[in-house]
Amino acid sequence: xxxxxxxxxxxxxxxxxxxxxxxxxxxxxxxxxxxxxxxxxxxxxxxxxxxxxxxxxxxxxxxxxxxxxxxxxxxxxxxxxxxxxxxxxxxxxxxxxxxxxxxxxxxxxxxxxxxxxxxxxxxxxxxxxxxxxxxxxxxxxxxxxxxxxxxxxxxxxxxxxxxxxxxxxxxxxxxxxxxxxxxxxxxxxxxxxxx
Numbered sequence: 001x002x003x004x005x006x007x008x009x010x011x012x013x014x015x016x017x018x019x020x021x022x023x024x025x026x027x028x029x030x031x032x033x034x035x036x037x038x039x040x041x042x043x044x045x046x047x048x049x050x051x052x053x054x055x056x057x058x059x060x061x062x063x064x065x066x067x068x069x070x071x072x073x074x075x076x077x078x079x080x081x082x083x084x085x086x087x088x089x090x091x092x093x094x095x096x097x098x099x100x101x102x103x104x105x106x107x108x109x110x111x112x113x114x115x116x117x118x119x120x121x122x123x124x125x126x127x128x129x130x131x132x133x134x135x136x137x138x139x140x141x142x143x144x145x146x147x148x149x150x151x152x153x154x155x156x157x158x159x160x161x162x163x164x165x166x167x168x169x170x171x172x173x174x175x176x177x178x179x180x181x182x183x184x185x186x187x188x189x190x191x192x193x194x195x
Contacts, residue, residue, distance in 0.1 A: 003098070003155040012094075017155070018093035018127075033153040035105065036130065038150040039087040042068040042076055044110055055075040071099065075143045078113065078136045084182035089147065093127045096161035100153045102130060108150065112138025115151045118134050124158065125165025128177040 003011070008029055011017035019034055024142050028035040043065045078084065094100050100122035104115040117133040132151060136142055144150070166172045174181055 001157045003033055004128055005029050008034060008155065011098075011155075016095050017098065019090050019153070021090065022193045025176065028149065033103070033152040035149040035153045036153060037089040038132075038144055038146050038148050039089045039129065040070045040146040042070070042089055042134075043083055043085040043180045043182055045083055061145050075145050077141050077143055078134060079138050079141045080139050081137045083117075083133070084100065085182065086134050086144075086150070087178075088130045088132065088151065091127070091129050091155070091178075092122060094122050094124055094155075094166075096124045096165045097157045097158050099124055099158060100126075100155050102132075103152050103154060103157050105149060105152055108142075111142050113144075113175065122153070123166035123172075124162035125167045126172075127167070127175060131174070131177065131180045133143055 008017070009025075011021070012019065012025075019036075020036070022028055023037075028037075032066075044067075046064050046066050067076070068076070076086075077086075092100065102116050102120045102122060104113065108115070114135045114137060115132045117135065119131070119133060122130060130151075167175050
């Protein structure tokens with residue numbers, strides 16, 4: 001079952017679901033979702049001389065990722081073909097009986113802006129800000145303003161709560177993240193990591 005605005009408000013009020021700071025609930029809570037705002041921090045992928053990125057490598061992310069912070073009143077320009085990692089202003093806490101789906105807002109989709117490449121889920125038990133995988137599929141640069149509503153979360157209720165929710169017990173790599181986070185895939189078990 002997908003939560004309606006009534007369900008979302010009740011869970012927020014009861015503290016079962018956390019989305020904070022929710023600056024304007026009347027605007028941000030939609031009929032079956034919550035709009036999330038764009039943060040100020042971005043990780044931009046730079047052109048580099050490395051032959052390729054190997055998921056199993058301990059290669060330094062700093063070799064090809066540059067941090068950008070957008071000051072008050074400024075904008076981030078997303079150029080055609082660019083891919084950057086952004087973040088939400090809001091921090092979320094998803095209870096063990098819900099899964100959250102990260103979706104783009106249709107108004108931005110109509111400008112060719114995509115907010116996630118593949119990471120469209122926030123698992124039961126996830127706590128932290130959400131990293132957005134922003135890309136511009138269009139032919140013109142698009143200005144993104146920190147604080148604008150950039151994405152939305154829909155919530156699906158699980159038939160039973162997750163037995164092993166996302167978190168430290170599972171060794172989850174992104175639990176509690178603040179700001180955009182680059183890939184930590186080298187920590188996956190198939191690449192010699194623990195997860």
